Amino acid sequence: MSMKKLSILAGGVAAAAISAGAYAQEPVNLTIVSWGGAYTESQVRAYHEPYMEENPNVEIINDDGSANALAGLRAQSQAGNVTWDLVDMLPSDAQLACDEGIILPIDHDEMLAPAPDGTPASEDFLPGSLGECFIPQIVYSTILAYNTDLFPEDAQPDAIEALFDVENYPGRRALQDRPGTNLEWALYADGVAPEDIYDVLATPEGQDRAFAKLDTIKEHIVFWTEGAQAPQLLADEEVVMATGYNGRIFNAAQVEGQPFDIIWDGQIVEWDGWVVPADGDNVDAVMDYLYYATDTQRLADQAKFISYGPARASSAPLVGEHADLGIDMNEHMPTNPDNYYSPIVLDNDFWTDYGDELRERFANWMLQ
Incomplete structure (x- = not known):
């Protein structure tokens, strides 16, 4: 040294x-x-x-x-x-x-x-x-966002369950090409409480359960790698909903005027x-x-x-107003009480311990 x-x-x-x-x-x-x-x-x-x-x-x-x-x-x-x-x-x-x-x-x-x-x-x-x-x-948080133009006004998605409900919310979904977020949401949508997700995901049975849930929508998935891709896929109407970083979706909606909305349910906080x-x-x-x-x-x-x-x-x-838009930024923060009602706080210790094996399994699952 x-x-x-x-x-x-x-x-x-x-x-x-x-x-x-x-x-x-x-x-x-x-x-x-x-x-x-x-x-x-x-x-x-x-x-x-x-x-x-x-x-x-x-x-x-x-x-x-x-x-x-x-x-x-x-x-x-x-x-x-x-x-x-x-x-x-x-x-x-x-x-x-x-x-x-x-x-x-x-x-x-x-x-x-x-x-x-x-x-x-x-x-x-x-x-x-x-x-x-x-x-x-x-x-920040990873959230589920959707293009409001692609759903009827009286049938807009409002929960993570919508990601896995292709009957009521048809169309392709964009997911990041990594296990994190996807496995947590699969268990959450399958009925696991946020506070129990990592205990379940640490077991072979829990991992099988998460991948089985993802299997139900696999043919409807488009995978993205870079953060800019999720809002672009939504804007191009190549997908109806996408996982994404809340700041990227905010920028696309508020700065660029895209017809996007955020589902704060189950946000992955990190x-x-x-x-x-x-x-x-x-x-x-x-x-x-x-x-x-x-x-x-x-x-x-x-x-x-x-x-x-x-x-x-x-x-x-x-924290006050956006420097260019003049809108109150507090209501757009992941930690705002109106948004922070069912958070899943990302467990970094879990991903340090299990990340390598789950990344390998997820990569193989993507190719199947």
């Missing part, structure tokens, strides 16, 4: 985490990896552009590689050529990367800003959201956040950026551009 990394892990870089611009003002390019689309745009407007304005020596380069972030980090680490400086990653993948030592552990209270009232970061970030190597930004690759060339600069980009105001600012809830408790009261 380099001396630079040792100094960070020992808390010896407090100066690099005091305020923006605390490190030496040398020209630096930071390659920041995220998901693309409306989500990356929200980061650019809330974090990147304000930070670069305050730090003109920094140039942020966006890379839309988060869909394959774990594989990318592994490959760069094995090659001894780490070119990514900061990566937006899901918690389950972050835990695997952390266990493998290819991302850096984080001392949250040392490296992250406290809340405005002095509450330490470890107490201000929402319970369960912080990981050993993971800094959350947002609470964190998304940052990890710092080990052996990167710009770790001090990255930590300075992270201190800025994950403070209370910046996380609240992101909600001006996309309908994801901030991961800090102190940020929630600062």
